[in-house]
Amino acid sequence: MTETKKKSRTKDAKARAAATETDAPGGAGEGAHEFRAETARLLHLLIHSVYSEREVFLRELISNSADACDKLRYEALAAPQLTAGDNTFRINVVVDAGGGTLSVEDNGIGMDREELIANLGTIARSGTRAFLDRLASSGEGSSLIGQFGVGFYAAFMVAREVEVISRRAGDAKAWRWHSTAGDGFTVGEAEQATAPARGTVVRLHLNEDGKEFLEPARIERIVRTYSGHVPVPVAIIEVKDGARGEPRAIGDASAIWRQPRSDVNEEAYQEFYGHVGGQFDQPALTIHYRAEGRHEYAVLLFVPSMPPFDLFDPERHARLRLYVRRVFITDQADLLPGYLRFMRGVVDSEDMPLNISREMLQNNPLVAQIRKAVTNRVLSELKKFSQKDADAYRAFWDGFGAVLKEGLYEDMERRDDLYALARFATTSAPEGGRSLADYVAAMKENQTAIYYLTGDDAARLAASPQLEGFRARGLEVLLLSDPIDSFWTAAALGFDGKPFRSVAQGSADLDAIPLAGDAGGETPAPPGEVAILIAIVKKALGEAVSDVVASQRLTASACCLVAPAGGPDRRLEKLLARRGGGQAGAMGLSAPVLEINPGHPLVAVLAAKAEGGAGAEKLSDAAWLLFDLARIAEGEGPQDAAAFCKRMSDIMTSALGGAAA
Numbered sequence: 001m002t003e004t005k006k007k008s009r010t011k012d013a014k015a016r017a018a019a020t021e022t023d024a025p026g027g028a029g030e031g032a033h034e035f036r037a038e039t040a041r042l043l044h045l046l047i048h049s050v051y052s053e054r055e056v057f058l059r060e061l062i063s064n065s066a067d068a069c070d071k072l073r074y075e076a077l078a079a080p081q082l083t084a085g086d087n088t089f090r091i092n093v094v095v096d097a098g099g100g101t102l103s104v105e106d107n108g109i110g111m112d113r114e115e116l117i118a119n120l121g122t123i124a125r126s127g128t129r130a131f132l133d134r135l136a137s138s139g140e141g142s143s144l145i146g147q148f149g150v151g152f153y154a155a156f157m158v159a160r161e162v163e164v165i166s167r168r169a170g171d172a173k174a175w176r177w178h179s180t181a182g183d184g185f186t187v188g189e190a191e192q193a194t195a196p197a198r199g200t201v202v203r204l205h206l207n208e209d210g211k212e213f214l215e216p217a218r219i220e221r222i223v224r225t226y227s228g229h230v231p232v233p234v235a236i237i238e239v240k241d242g243a244r245g246e247p248r249a250i251g252d253a254s255a256i257w258r259q260p261r262s263d264v265n266e267e268a269y270q271e272f273y274g275h276v277g278g279q280f281d282q283p284a285l286t287i288h289y290r291a292e293g294r295h296e297y298a299v300l301l302f303v304p305s306m307p308p309f310d311l312f313d314p315e316r317h318a319r320l321r322l323y324v325r326r327v328f329i330t331d332q333a334d335l336l337p338g339y340l341r342f343m344r345g346v347v348d349s350e351d352m353p354l355n356i357s358r359e360m361l362q363n364n365p366l367v368a369q370i371r372k373a374v375t376n377r378v379l380s381e382l383k384k385f386s387q388k389d390a391d392a393y394r395a396f397w398d399g400f401g402a403v404l405k406e407g408l409y410e411d412m413e414r415r416d417d418l419y420a421l422a423r424f425a426t427t428s429a430p431e432g433g434r435s436l437a438d439y440v441a442a443m444k445e446n447q448t449a450i451y452y453l454t455g456d457d458a459a460r461l462a463a464s465p466q467l468e469g470f471r472a473r474g475l476e477v478l479l480l481s482d483p484i485d486s487f488w489t490a491a492a493l494g495f496d497g498k499p500f501r502s503v504a505q506g507s508a509d510l511d512a513i514p515l516a517g518d519a520g521g522e523t524p525a526p527p528g529e530v531a532i533l534i535a536i537v538k539k540a541l542g543e544a545v546s547d548v549v550a551s552q553r554l555t556a557s558a559c560c561l562v563a564p565a566g567g568p569d570r571r572l573e574k575l576l577a578r579r580g581g582g583q584a585g586a587m588g589l590s591a592p593v594l595e596i597n598p599g600h601p602l603v604a605v606l607a608a609k610a611e612g613g614a615g616a617e618k619l620s621d622a623a624w625l626l627f628d629l630a631r632i633a634e635g636e637g638p639q640d641a642a643a644f645c646k647r648m649s650d651i652m653t654s655a656l657g658g659a660a661a
Ligand code: ADP
Pocket: 060, 064, 065, 068, 106, 108, 109, 110, 111, 119, 120, 124, 125, 150, 151, 152, 153, 200
């Protein structure tokens, strides 16, 4: 093996830490290996699962084989000798009832010893890891196995023993991986006679429950259901009395994305989505078209109905598969922006050179043009979807809205298109589903801005004191509880000519809008009457606040905190401090403005005491309690828990007629 080749091979495995090895590296004997801890966990789960649709193991193995053929087809572009003598790719499913085995064979890229160890000892998919974490925390059980492909390891649901015999294309040696799950696995050199000339045989020694998969008709049905449209021909071979029968073709191996829409039925789409998406829910939306004109390419995309587990993976890659004239090139071309990373599917270009290297794709103008056009198309299809079936669209938005909203922040060019897609919970529609157009249509006379409030928890947001004055005036407020909301609102210029305004920032400026009916509660006291109290509170709180003011936005609560005008949103600041860890945390948050409600009886009685000459000393505890109450209303703890407890118990004691401690 040349050095460069070796490098590119190990690169694939680089991301996964190698499995623990107990033999000397490079040793030719049967090296014993342990599974990495998370793999062992997954295997344990699969073996003990009561998941009834165990047949999904077969689609996983066939999918892997199809990918292996795709990979070799690509490598052979630069190194045609790799497929010399056999350039027809195929997958055979071999049923040997007598021997109690079921095998999936392919003449794809194959794996060498290193790759067998790296690929079949660890878990590659970030989604699978996230899936395991979720299982551990919620115990949702095995129903998820079928929806989120767990890959190769699914074989252990039906097999007590799994053998993988593989020869990497171009290599002289073949290798045998073997495992009974419980005790890790071994890897050693395979006997030449049993090894494929190229590619991989995955042989399952079926367990008692797995015996049902020795029925050829059953296997045929399963392959048709899940793998009838993988782009490599699949055949069944029956072994009778030790002799292999003739291959019987199943599936058409057609590239369904290249067929006209009218020729493809829903089942075929569904099945292909399973293969290409690695997920097995129903697609919520299928987008299939052929772009013609300056550039020609076929597009077949799916919106999943269930968010994949790696949706919030920090890498944010959109893993569409790029083909050039049916040859798979890469799933790393970023054919869609990060905020559409939940899309699954294929783009197949007629115009790109076949020998394009993956590196060259990075700055390729054709890729950029396809990305632009496909992104626009996806957004317009989503818009149609929203107009056609509001309920289904709502479900889509609930699953993926938080991701799409990233686009509001990073894709200025398409911000209006994304605004049209966005749905919100608001004070008028706490259950969600409100569009900005709905909001604008319901704006009150003299209302000039689109009001919003951000926070961590949708339910708590709806109960925020900051909303009171807006509610009293019948003003609708968007309730934004996704972390990304703090970012896009900070950068948003406005929708339909109306600026976005936080109800928790700056002064409320609600004078121009009358209170609705008698919803308003008390009329605010004239500022003069609270001026002395304000001065005292401000002095008592010192640097904890940047100002203390009489509130326009409160009607029922005594106090609340808002961000100073012009500064960052309080929640954005908190998010940044959390993310930035030490440094940003050490910088501290900017001090909020404490608003007090002159119409509230507590504030009124404090104001009267202040007027009557009760000085800063007497009112200092009350000032701190007001401040802490406002913090608690935001879901935070008091500034100083011990001091809060003492003040609280002192006040209760004296209110109940006891003597101060
Ligand atoms: P995934 O397919 O999502 O990567 P799997 O656990 O199914 O996860 O497979 C792990 C890796 O093992 C694959 O990424 C691939 O590199 C390798 N692999 C599995 N089956 C085959 C095969 N038939 N031929 C070549 N490589 C394979």
